[in-house]
Amino acid sequence: MKVNQLNIKKDMSVSELIEQFDNSGVLGAGRVARxxxxxxxxxxxxDMDIFMSLAGPMVxxxxxxxxAGLIREKRIKVLITSGANITHDLLEAFGGKHYRDLGDNDEELNDAGIGRIADVYTRSDDFEVFESEIIKIFKTISNKLDNNGDNGIISIQRLLKEVGLLIDDENSILKLAAENDVFIFAPGLIDSMFGLQLWMFTQDNKLIVDAVGDMHYLSDLVFESEKIGAIMLGGGLPKxxxxxxNLLKGxxxxxxxxxxxxxxxxxxxxxxxxxxxxxxxAKQGSNLETVIGDVTIIFPLILADALNRIDD
Structure with a gap:
Protein backbone atom coordinates (compact mmCIF):
# COMPACT_ATOMS: atom_id res chain seq x y z
CA MET A 1 0.00 0.00 0.00
CA LYS A 2 1.49 3.33 -1.03
CA VAL A 3 1.87 6.41 1.14
CA ASN A 4 -0.57 9.13 0.13
CA GLN A 5 0.72 12.67 0.45
CA LEU A 6 -1.27 14.95 2.72
CA ASN A 7 -3.65 17.37 1.05
CA ILE A 8 -4.70 20.35 3.14
CA LYS A 9 -7.47 22.67 2.02
CA LYS A 10 -9.23 25.74 3.32
CA ASP A 11 -12.08 25.17 5.80
CA MET A 12 -11.43 21.43 6.12
CA SER A 13 -12.90 19.78 9.22
CA VAL A 14 -10.98 17.96 11.94
CA SER A 15 -12.33 14.66 10.63
CA GLU A 16 -11.15 15.49 7.12
CA LEU A 17 -7.69 16.21 8.51
CA ILE A 18 -7.60 12.93 10.47
CA GLU A 19 -8.72 11.11 7.32
CA GLN A 20 -5.72 12.59 5.54
CA PHE A 21 -3.53 11.32 8.38
CA ASP A 22 -5.10 7.88 7.97
CA ASN A 23 -4.49 7.83 4.22
CA SER A 24 -0.87 8.78 4.76
CA GLY A 25 -0.64 6.11 7.46
CA VAL A 26 2.96 6.77 8.49
CA LEU A 27 4.97 8.37 11.26
CA GLY A 28 3.09 10.43 13.86
CA ALA A 29 0.16 11.27 11.59
CA GLY A 30 -0.61 7.61 11.04
CA ARG A 31 -0.46 6.89 14.76
CA VAL A 32 -2.87 9.75 15.48
CA ALA A 33 -5.32 8.40 12.88
CA ARG A 34 -5.10 4.85 14.21
CA ASP A 47 -19.80 -4.20 25.91
CA MET A 48 -16.69 -2.13 26.66
CA ASP A 49 -16.20 0.03 29.74
CA ILE A 50 -13.60 2.76 29.33
CA PHE A 51 -11.03 3.58 31.99
CA MET A 52 -9.29 6.96 31.57
CA SER A 53 -6.06 7.95 33.30
CA LEU A 54 -4.72 11.50 33.63
CA ALA A 55 -1.10 12.27 34.52
CA GLY A 56 0.55 15.65 34.31
CA PRO A 57 -1.20 19.05 34.41
CA MET A 58 -4.19 18.12 32.28
CA VAL A 59 -6.68 20.36 34.12
CA ALA A 68 -16.06 16.77 32.31
CA GLY A 69 -17.90 16.25 29.01
CA LEU A 70 -16.84 12.62 28.77
CA ILE A 71 -18.15 12.07 32.29
CA ARG A 72 -21.38 13.98 31.66
CA GLU A 73 -22.06 11.93 28.52
CA LYS A 74 -21.08 8.72 30.36
CA ARG A 75 -18.39 7.88 27.82
CA ILE A 76 -16.07 6.69 30.57
CA LYS A 77 -16.69 4.44 33.56
CA VAL A 78 -13.55 5.10 35.62
CA LEU A 79 -11.17 8.05 35.97
CA ILE A 80 -7.75 7.46 37.51
CA THR A 81 -5.82 10.67 38.08
CA SER A 82 -3.20 12.48 40.08
CA GLY A 83 -3.94 14.46 43.20
CA ALA A 84 -2.80 17.57 41.34
CA ASN A 85 -5.60 17.33 38.76
CA ILE A 86 -8.08 16.85 41.60
CA THR A 87 -6.68 19.97 43.28
CA HIS A 88 -6.88 22.08 40.14
CA ASP A 89 -10.44 20.94 39.40
CA LEU A 90 -11.41 22.09 42.89
CA LEU A 91 -9.46 25.33 42.50
CA GLU A 92 -11.75 26.25 39.59
CA ALA A 93 -14.84 24.87 41.34
CA PHE A 94 -14.18 27.30 44.19
CA GLY A 95 -13.94 30.26 41.80
CA GLY A 96 -10.21 30.23 41.06
CA LYS A 97 -8.68 30.33 37.62
CA HIS A 98 -5.66 29.28 35.61
CA TYR A 99 -3.87 32.07 33.79
CA ARG A 100 -1.50 32.59 30.88
CA ASP A 101 0.99 35.17 29.55
CA LEU A 102 2.28 36.32 32.94
CA GLY A 103 6.00 36.06 32.12
CA ASP A 104 8.81 33.65 33.01
CA ASN A 105 10.83 35.48 35.66
CA ASP A 106 10.14 33.00 38.43
CA GLU A 107 11.56 35.11 41.23
CA GLU A 108 9.30 38.02 40.27
CA LEU A 109 6.37 35.63 39.94
CA ASN A 110 7.05 34.32 43.43
CA ASP A 111 7.14 37.85 44.83
CA ALA A 112 3.75 38.48 43.18
CA GLY A 113 2.20 35.32 44.65
CA ILE A 114 2.08 33.49 41.33
CA GLY A 115 3.06 29.89 40.68
CA ARG A 116 4.07 28.67 37.22
CA ILE A 117 3.39 25.33 35.49
CA ALA A 118 5.32 25.77 32.21
CA ASP A 119 3.07 28.30 30.39
CA VAL A 120 0.19 28.10 32.91
CA TYR A 121 -0.04 30.21 36.07
CA THR A 122 -1.92 30.11 39.36
CA ARG A 123 -2.39 32.76 42.02
CA SER A 124 -1.80 32.17 45.72
CA ASP A 125 -5.05 34.03 46.48
CA ASP A 126 -6.97 31.29 44.66
CA PHE A 127 -5.16 28.62 46.66
CA GLU A 128 -6.07 30.39 49.89
CA VAL A 129 -9.73 30.10 48.90
CA PHE A 130 -9.15 26.45 47.99
CA GLU A 131 -7.62 25.75 51.38
CA SER A 132 -10.49 27.41 53.23
CA GLU A 133 -13.21 25.66 51.23
CA ILE A 134 -11.71 22.18 51.25
CA ILE A 135 -11.32 22.26 55.04
CA LYS A 136 -15.05 23.04 55.33
CA ILE A 137 -15.82 20.06 53.10
CA PHE A 138 -13.53 17.77 55.11
CA LYS A 139 -15.37 18.83 58.26
CA THR A 140 -18.75 18.00 56.72
CA ILE A 141 -17.51 14.59 55.59
CA SER A 142 -15.92 13.86 58.97
CA ASN A 143 -19.18 14.65 60.75
CA LYS A 144 -21.08 12.42 58.33
CA LEU A 145 -18.72 9.52 59.01
CA ASP A 146 -19.17 9.98 62.75
CA ASN A 147 -22.95 10.01 62.40
CA ASN A 148 -22.85 6.86 60.23
CA GLY A 149 -20.66 4.99 62.69
CA ASP A 150 -17.79 4.60 60.19
CA ASN A 151 -15.21 5.48 62.84
CA GLY A 152 -13.76 8.20 60.61
CA ILE A 153 -12.44 5.74 58.01
CA ILE A 154 -13.02 6.33 54.28
CA SER A 155 -11.44 5.13 51.03
CA ILE A 156 -9.96 7.60 48.55
CA GLN A 157 -12.63 6.80 45.97
CA ARG A 158 -15.45 7.35 48.45
CA LEU A 159 -13.80 10.51 49.81
CA LEU A 160 -13.65 12.01 46.32
CA LYS A 161 -17.28 11.11 45.70
CA GLU A 162 -18.34 12.78 48.94
CA VAL A 163 -16.33 15.87 47.99
CA GLY A 164 -18.01 15.91 44.58
CA LEU A 165 -21.46 15.82 46.14
CA LEU A 166 -20.65 18.99 48.09
CA ILE A 167 -19.43 21.09 45.13
CA ASP A 168 -21.57 23.72 43.44
CA ASP A 169 -19.99 23.84 39.97
CA GLU A 170 -21.69 22.18 37.01
CA ASN A 171 -18.37 21.87 35.16
CA SER A 172 -16.47 20.19 37.99
CA ILE A 173 -15.01 16.79 37.19
CA LEU A 174 -15.57 15.65 40.77
CA LYS A 175 -19.17 16.86 40.89
CA LEU A 176 -20.12 15.32 37.55
CA ALA A 177 -18.48 12.04 38.45
CA ALA A 178 -20.39 11.87 41.74
CA GLU A 179 -23.68 12.58 39.96
CA ASN A 180 -23.13 10.18 37.04
CA ASP A 181 -21.72 7.14 38.87
CA VAL A 182 -18.27 7.55 37.35
CA PHE A 183 -15.67 6.29 39.77
CA ILE A 184 -12.59 8.43 40.47
CA PHE A 185 -9.42 6.87 41.87
CA ALA A 186 -6.34 8.89 42.85
CA PRO A 187 -3.73 6.53 44.31
CA GLY A 188 -1.20 9.39 44.71
CA LEU A 189 -3.71 11.78 46.26
CA ILE A 190 -1.55 12.65 49.26
CA ASP A 191 1.17 14.02 46.94
CA SER A 192 -0.80 17.20 46.19
CA MET A 193 -2.19 20.35 47.79
CA PHE A 194 -5.37 18.38 48.42
CA GLY A 195 -3.30 15.83 50.33
CA LEU A 196 -1.46 18.51 52.28
CA GLN A 197 -4.74 20.05 53.44
CA LEU A 198 -6.07 16.60 54.28
CA TRP A 199 -3.02 15.90 56.45
CA MET A 200 -3.39 19.23 58.22
CA PHE A 201 -7.08 18.54 58.86
CA THR A 202 -6.32 15.13 60.39
CA GLN A 203 -4.03 16.72 63.00
CA ASP A 204 -7.08 17.91 64.93
CA ASN A 205 -9.93 15.88 63.42
CA LYS A 206 -10.78 12.23 62.95
CA LEU A 207 -10.57 11.37 59.27
CA ILE A 208 -8.61 8.31 58.18
CA VAL A 209 -8.07 7.62 54.49
CA ASP A 210 -7.89 3.93 53.60
CA ALA A 211 -5.98 3.66 50.30
CA VAL A 212 -6.17 -0.14 50.23
CA GLY A 213 -9.96 0.13 50.46
CA ASP A 214 -10.03 1.41 46.89
CA MET A 215 -9.03 -2.00 45.58
CA HIS A 216 -12.37 -3.43 46.70
CA TYR A 217 -14.21 -1.00 44.43
CA LEU A 218 -11.73 -1.22 41.57
CA SER A 219 -11.47 -5.00 41.46
CA ASP A 220 -15.26 -5.27 41.42
CA LEU A 221 -15.41 -2.88 38.47
CA VAL A 222 -12.80 -4.87 36.57
CA PHE A 223 -14.58 -8.19 37.07
CA GLU A 224 -18.02 -6.73 36.34
CA SER A 225 -16.87 -5.36 32.97
CA GLU A 226 -17.15 -7.67 29.98
CA LYS A 227 -14.40 -5.73 28.21
CA ILE A 228 -12.22 -2.80 29.22
CA GLY A 229 -10.65 -0.14 27.03
CA ALA A 230 -8.16 2.35 28.41
CA ILE A 231 -7.40 5.94 27.44
CA MET A 232 -4.09 6.85 29.08
CA LEU A 233 -3.17 10.52 28.88
CA GLY A 234 0.39 10.76 30.16
CA GLY A 235 2.06 8.02 32.14
CA GLY A 236 3.17 7.69 35.73
CA LEU A 237 1.13 6.28 38.58
CA PRO A 238 -2.31 6.78 36.94
CA LYS A 239 -1.24 4.78 33.87
CA ASN A 246 -6.70 -5.07 34.89
CA LEU A 247 -3.97 -7.60 35.56
CA LEU A 248 -6.60 -9.25 37.75
CA LYS A 249 -8.46 -10.36 34.61
CA GLY A 250 -5.67 -10.83 32.09
CA ALA A 282 -2.95 -6.05 28.12
CA LYS A 283 -4.49 -9.17 26.62
CA GLN A 284 -2.93 -11.12 23.82
CA GLY A 285 -4.57 -9.85 20.64
CA SER A 286 -5.64 -6.57 22.25
CA ASN A 287 -5.76 -3.50 20.03
CA LEU A 288 -3.23 -0.98 21.32
CA GLU A 289 -1.89 2.31 20.02
CA THR A 290 0.85 4.55 21.44
CA VAL A 291 1.12 8.12 20.19
CA ILE A 292 4.18 10.19 21.02
CA GLY A 293 3.20 13.82 21.48
CA ASP A 294 1.59 16.53 23.58
CA VAL A 295 -1.68 15.30 25.10
CA THR A 296 -3.19 18.79 25.03
CA ILE A 297 -2.81 18.85 21.24
CA ILE A 298 -3.44 15.25 20.24
CA PHE A 299 -6.30 14.15 22.47
CA PRO A 300 -8.63 17.05 21.53
CA LEU A 301 -7.94 16.27 17.85
CA ILE A 302 -8.73 12.56 18.06
CA LEU A 303 -11.73 13.12 20.34
CA ALA A 304 -13.21 15.77 18.04
CA ASP A 305 -12.86 13.36 15.13
CA ALA A 306 -14.23 10.40 17.08
CA LEU A 307 -17.31 12.31 18.26
CA ASN A 308 -18.11 13.08 14.61
CA ARG A 309 -18.04 9.37 13.75
CA ILE A 310 -19.57 7.49 16.68
CA ASP A 311 -22.96 5.80 16.39
CA ASP A 312 -24.98 8.08 18.73
Missing amino acids: ASNLLVNMINDE PGGLRNIV HYTLAS GIDAGIQITMDRPETGSLSGAPLQEAKSWSK
Whole structure:
Protein backbone atom coordinates (compact mmCIF):
# COMPACT_ATOMS: atom_id res chain seq x y z
CA MET A 1 0.00 0.00 0.00
CA LYS A 2 1.49 3.33 -1.03
CA VAL A 3 1.87 6.41 1.14
CA ASN A 4 -0.57 9.13 0.13
CA GLN A 5 0.72 12.67 0.45
CA LEU A 6 -1.27 14.95 2.72
CA ASN A 7 -3.65 17.37 1.05
CA ILE A 8 -4.70 20.35 3.14
CA LYS A 9 -7.47 22.67 2.02
CA LYS A 10 -9.23 25.74 3.32
CA ASP A 11 -12.08 25.17 5.80
CA MET A 12 -11.43 21.43 6.12
CA SER A 13 -12.90 19.78 9.22
CA VAL A 14 -10.98 17.96 11.94
CA SER A 15 -12.33 14.66 10.63
CA GLU A 16 -11.15 15.49 7.12
CA LEU A 17 -7.69 16.21 8.51
CA ILE A 18 -7.60 12.93 10.47
CA GLU A 19 -8.72 11.11 7.32
CA GLN A 20 -5.72 12.59 5.54
CA PHE A 21 -3.53 11.32 8.38
CA ASP A 22 -5.10 7.88 7.97
CA ASN A 23 -4.49 7.83 4.22
CA SER A 24 -0.87 8.78 4.76
CA GLY A 25 -0.64 6.11 7.46
CA VAL A 26 2.96 6.77 8.49
CA LEU A 27 4.97 8.37 11.26
CA GLY A 28 3.09 10.43 13.86
CA ALA A 29 0.16 11.27 11.59
CA GLY A 30 -0.61 7.61 11.04
CA ARG A 31 -0.46 6.89 14.76
CA VAL A 32 -2.87 9.75 15.48
CA ALA A 33 -5.32 8.40 12.88
CA ARG A 34 -5.10 4.85 14.21
CA ALA A 35 -5.67 6.12 17.76
CA SER A 36 -8.75 8.02 16.58
CA ASN A 37 -10.11 4.95 14.78
CA LEU A 38 -9.54 2.88 17.90
CA LEU A 39 -11.28 5.47 20.08
CA VAL A 40 -14.33 5.31 17.79
CA ASN A 41 -14.40 1.52 18.12
CA MET A 42 -14.02 1.70 21.90
CA ILE A 43 -16.90 4.15 22.30
CA ASN A 44 -19.13 2.26 19.87
CA ASP A 45 -18.57 -1.08 21.64
CA GLU A 46 -21.52 -1.37 24.04
CA ASP A 47 -19.80 -4.20 25.91
CA MET A 48 -16.69 -2.13 26.66
CA ASP A 49 -16.20 0.03 29.74
CA ILE A 50 -13.60 2.76 29.33
CA PHE A 51 -11.03 3.58 31.99
CA MET A 52 -9.29 6.96 31.57
CA SER A 53 -6.06 7.95 33.30
CA LEU A 54 -4.72 11.50 33.63
CA ALA A 55 -1.10 12.27 34.52
CA GLY A 56 0.55 15.65 34.31
CA PRO A 57 -1.20 19.05 34.41
CA MET A 58 -4.19 18.12 32.28
CA VAL A 59 -6.68 20.36 34.12
CA PRO A 60 -4.37 23.41 34.21
CA GLY A 61 -3.46 22.62 30.59
CA GLY A 62 -7.05 23.14 29.40
CA LEU A 63 -8.61 19.67 29.32
CA ARG A 64 -11.00 20.14 32.27
CA ASN A 65 -14.12 20.63 30.13
CA ILE A 66 -13.16 17.75 27.84
CA VAL A 67 -12.90 15.31 30.75
CA ALA A 68 -16.06 16.77 32.31
CA GLY A 69 -17.90 16.25 29.01
CA LEU A 70 -16.84 12.62 28.77
CA ILE A 71 -18.15 12.07 32.29
CA ARG A 72 -21.38 13.98 31.66
CA GLU A 73 -22.06 11.93 28.52
CA LYS A 74 -21.08 8.72 30.36
CA ARG A 75 -18.39 7.88 27.82
CA ILE A 76 -16.07 6.69 30.57
CA LYS A 77 -16.69 4.44 33.56
CA VAL A 78 -13.55 5.10 35.62
CA LEU A 79 -11.17 8.05 35.97
CA ILE A 80 -7.75 7.46 37.51
CA THR A 81 -5.82 10.67 38.08
CA SER A 82 -3.20 12.48 40.08
CA GLY A 83 -3.94 14.46 43.20
CA ALA A 84 -2.80 17.57 41.34
CA ASN A 85 -5.60 17.33 38.76
CA ILE A 86 -8.08 16.85 41.60
CA THR A 87 -6.68 19.97 43.28
CA HIS A 88 -6.88 22.08 40.14
CA ASP A 89 -10.44 20.94 39.40
CA LEU A 90 -11.41 22.09 42.89
CA LEU A 91 -9.46 25.33 42.50
CA GLU A 92 -11.75 26.25 39.59
CA ALA A 93 -14.84 24.87 41.34
CA PHE A 94 -14.18 27.30 44.19
CA GLY A 95 -13.94 30.26 41.80
CA GLY A 96 -10.21 30.23 41.06
CA LYS A 97 -8.68 30.33 37.62
CA HIS A 98 -5.66 29.28 35.61
CA TYR A 99 -3.87 32.07 33.79
CA ARG A 100 -1.50 32.59 30.88
CA ASP A 101 0.99 35.17 29.55
CA LEU A 102 2.28 36.32 32.94
CA GLY A 103 6.00 36.06 32.12
CA ASP A 104 8.81 33.65 33.01
CA ASN A 105 10.83 35.48 35.66
CA ASP A 106 10.14 33.00 38.43
CA GLU A 107 11.56 35.11 41.23
CA GLU A 108 9.30 38.02 40.27
CA LEU A 109 6.37 35.63 39.94
CA ASN A 110 7.05 34.32 43.43
CA ASP A 111 7.14 37.85 44.83
CA ALA A 112 3.75 38.48 43.18
CA GLY A 113 2.20 35.32 44.65
CA ILE A 114 2.08 33.49 41.33
CA GLY A 115 3.06 29.89 40.68
CA ARG A 116 4.07 28.67 37.22
CA ILE A 117 3.39 25.33 35.49
CA ALA A 118 5.32 25.77 32.21
CA ASP A 119 3.07 28.30 30.39
CA VAL A 120 0.19 28.10 32.91
CA TYR A 121 -0.04 30.21 36.07
CA THR A 122 -1.92 30.11 39.36
CA ARG A 123 -2.39 32.76 42.02
CA SER A 124 -1.80 32.17 45.72
CA ASP A 125 -5.05 34.03 46.48
CA ASP A 126 -6.97 31.29 44.66
CA PHE A 127 -5.16 28.62 46.66
CA GLU A 128 -6.07 30.39 49.89
CA VAL A 129 -9.73 30.10 48.90
CA PHE A 130 -9.15 26.45 47.99
CA GLU A 131 -7.62 25.75 51.38
CA SER A 132 -10.49 27.41 53.23
CA GLU A 133 -13.21 25.66 51.23
CA ILE A 134 -11.71 22.18 51.25
CA ILE A 135 -11.32 22.26 55.04
CA LYS A 136 -15.05 23.04 55.33
CA ILE A 137 -15.82 20.06 53.10
CA PHE A 138 -13.53 17.77 55.11
CA LYS A 139 -15.37 18.83 58.26
CA THR A 140 -18.75 18.00 56.72
CA ILE A 141 -17.51 14.59 55.59
CA SER A 142 -15.92 13.86 58.97
CA ASN A 143 -19.18 14.65 60.75
CA LYS A 144 -21.08 12.42 58.33
CA LEU A 145 -18.72 9.52 59.01
CA ASP A 146 -19.17 9.98 62.75
CA ASN A 147 -22.95 10.01 62.40
CA ASN A 148 -22.85 6.86 60.23
CA GLY A 149 -20.66 4.99 62.69
CA ASP A 150 -17.79 4.60 60.19
CA ASN A 151 -15.21 5.48 62.84
CA GLY A 152 -13.76 8.20 60.61
CA ILE A 153 -12.44 5.74 58.01
CA ILE A 154 -13.02 6.33 54.28
CA SER A 155 -11.44 5.13 51.03
CA ILE A 156 -9.96 7.60 48.55
CA GLN A 157 -12.63 6.80 45.97
CA ARG A 158 -15.45 7.35 48.45
CA LEU A 159 -13.80 10.51 49.81
CA LEU A 160 -13.65 12.01 46.32
CA LYS A 161 -17.28 11.11 45.70
CA GLU A 162 -18.34 12.78 48.94
CA VAL A 163 -16.33 15.87 47.99
CA GLY A 164 -18.01 15.91 44.58
CA LEU A 165 -21.46 15.82 46.14
CA LEU A 166 -20.65 18.99 48.09
CA ILE A 167 -19.43 21.09 45.13
CA ASP A 168 -21.57 23.72 43.44
CA ASP A 169 -19.99 23.84 39.97
CA GLU A 170 -21.69 22.18 37.01
CA ASN A 171 -18.37 21.87 35.16
CA SER A 172 -16.47 20.19 37.99
CA ILE A 173 -15.01 16.79 37.19
CA LEU A 174 -15.57 15.65 40.77
CA LYS A 175 -19.17 16.86 40.89
CA LEU A 176 -20.12 15.32 37.55
CA ALA A 177 -18.48 12.04 38.45
CA ALA A 178 -20.39 11.87 41.74
CA GLU A 179 -23.68 12.58 39.96
CA ASN A 180 -23.13 10.18 37.04
CA ASP A 181 -21.72 7.14 38.87
CA VAL A 182 -18.27 7.55 37.35
CA PHE A 183 -15.67 6.29 39.77
CA ILE A 184 -12.59 8.43 40.47
CA PHE A 185 -9.42 6.87 41.87
CA ALA A 186 -6.34 8.89 42.85
CA PRO A 187 -3.73 6.53 44.31
CA GLY A 188 -1.20 9.39 44.71
CA LEU A 189 -3.71 11.78 46.26
CA ILE A 190 -1.55 12.65 49.26
CA ASP A 191 1.17 14.02 46.94
CA SER A 192 -0.80 17.20 46.19
CA MET A 193 -2.19 20.35 47.79
CA PHE A 194 -5.37 18.38 48.42
CA GLY A 195 -3.30 15.83 50.33
CA LEU A 196 -1.46 18.51 52.28
CA GLN A 197 -4.74 20.05 53.44
CA LEU A 198 -6.07 16.60 54.28
CA TRP A 199 -3.02 15.90 56.45
CA MET A 200 -3.39 19.23 58.22
CA PHE A 201 -7.08 18.54 58.86
CA THR A 202 -6.32 15.13 60.39
CA GLN A 203 -4.03 16.72 63.00
CA ASP A 204 -7.08 17.91 64.93
CA ASN A 205 -9.93 15.88 63.42
CA LYS A 206 -10.78 12.23 62.95
CA LEU A 207 -10.57 11.37 59.27
CA ILE A 208 -8.61 8.31 58.18
CA VAL A 209 -8.07 7.62 54.49
CA ASP A 210 -7.89 3.93 53.60
CA ALA A 211 -5.98 3.66 50.30
CA VAL A 212 -6.17 -0.14 50.23
CA GLY A 213 -9.96 0.13 50.46
CA ASP A 214 -10.03 1.41 46.89
CA MET A 215 -9.03 -2.00 45.58
CA HIS A 216 -12.37 -3.43 46.70
CA TYR A 217 -14.21 -1.00 44.43
CA LEU A 218 -11.73 -1.22 41.57
CA SER A 219 -11.47 -5.00 41.46
CA ASP A 220 -15.26 -5.27 41.42
CA LEU A 221 -15.41 -2.88 38.47
CA VAL A 222 -12.80 -4.87 36.57
CA PHE A 223 -14.58 -8.19 37.07
CA GLU A 224 -18.02 -6.73 36.34
CA SER A 225 -16.87 -5.36 32.97
CA GLU A 226 -17.15 -7.67 29.98
CA LYS A 227 -14.40 -5.73 28.21
CA ILE A 228 -12.22 -2.80 29.22
CA GLY A 229 -10.65 -0.14 27.03
CA ALA A 230 -8.16 2.35 28.41
CA ILE A 231 -7.40 5.94 27.44
CA MET A 232 -4.09 6.85 29.08
CA LEU A 233 -3.17 10.52 28.88
CA GLY A 234 0.39 10.76 30.16
CA GLY A 235 2.06 8.02 32.14
CA GLY A 236 3.17 7.69 35.73
CA LEU A 237 1.13 6.28 38.58
CA PRO A 238 -2.31 6.78 36.94
CA LYS A 239 -1.24 4.78 33.87
CA HIS A 240 0.16 1.96 35.99
CA TYR A 241 -2.86 1.85 38.29
CA THR A 242 -5.07 1.53 35.22
CA LEU A 243 -3.06 -1.32 33.72
CA ALA A 244 -2.24 -3.10 36.98
CA SER A 245 -5.88 -3.20 38.09
CA ASN A 246 -6.70 -5.07 34.89
CA LEU A 247 -3.97 -7.60 35.56
CA LEU A 248 -6.60 -9.25 37.75
CA LYS A 249 -8.46 -10.36 34.61
CA GLY A 250 -5.67 -10.83 32.09
CA GLY A 251 -5.30 -7.22 30.97
CA ILE A 252 -7.14 -4.55 29.00
CA ASP A 253 -8.86 -5.39 25.72
CA ALA A 254 -7.91 -2.15 23.97
CA GLY A 255 -5.88 0.92 24.82
CA ILE A 256 -4.64 4.29 23.66
CA GLN A 257 -1.63 5.98 25.19
CA ILE A 258 -0.51 9.54 24.48
CA THR A 259 2.80 10.47 26.04
CA MET A 260 5.88 12.62 25.53
CA ASP A 261 8.11 10.16 27.41
CA ARG A 262 10.67 7.92 25.76
CA PRO A 263 11.12 4.14 26.19
CA GLU A 264 14.93 4.00 26.40
CA THR A 265 15.13 4.54 30.17
CA GLY A 266 12.74 1.68 30.90
CA SER A 267 10.21 3.98 32.56
CA LEU A 268 6.56 2.99 32.56
CA SER A 269 5.59 6.43 31.26
CA GLY A 270 7.55 5.93 28.06
CA ALA A 271 6.89 2.22 27.61
CA PRO A 272 4.92 1.35 24.46
CA LEU A 273 1.63 -0.32 25.28
CA GLN A 274 2.68 -3.50 23.51
CA GLU A 275 5.08 -4.06 26.42
CA ALA A 276 2.06 -4.44 28.73
CA LYS A 277 1.25 -7.76 27.04
CA SER A 278 4.37 -9.32 28.57
CA TRP A 279 2.93 -8.57 32.02
CA SER A 280 -0.64 -9.62 31.20
CA LYS A 281 -1.70 -6.01 31.71
CA ALA A 282 -2.95 -6.05 28.12
CA LYS A 283 -4.49 -9.17 26.62
CA GLN A 284 -2.93 -11.12 23.82
CA GLY A 285 -4.57 -9.85 20.64
CA SER A 286 -5.64 -6.57 22.25
CA ASN A 287 -5.76 -3.50 20.03
CA LEU A 288 -3.23 -0.98 21.32
CA GLU A 289 -1.89 2.31 20.02
CA THR A 290 0.85 4.55 21.44
CA VAL A 291 1.12 8.12 20.19
CA ILE A 292 4.18 10.19 21.02
CA GLY A 293 3.20 13.82 21.48
CA ASP A 294 1.59 16.53 23.58
CA VAL A 295 -1.68 15.30 25.10
CA THR A 296 -3.19 18.79 25.03
CA ILE A 297 -2.81 18.85 21.24
CA ILE A 298 -3.44 15.25 20.24
CA PHE A 299 -6.30 14.15 22.47
CA PRO A 300 -8.63 17.05 21.53
CA LEU A 301 -7.94 16.27 17.85
CA ILE A 302 -8.73 12.56 18.06
CA LEU A 303 -11.73 13.12 20.34
CA ALA A 304 -13.21 15.77 18.04
CA ASP A 305 -12.86 13.36 15.13
CA ALA A 306 -14.23 10.40 17.08
CA LEU A 307 -17.31 12.31 18.26
CA ASN A 308 -18.11 13.08 14.61
CA ARG A 309 -18.04 9.37 13.75
CA ILE A 310 -19.57 7.49 16.68
CA ASP A 311 -22.96 5.80 16.39
CA ASP A 312 -24.98 8.08 18.73
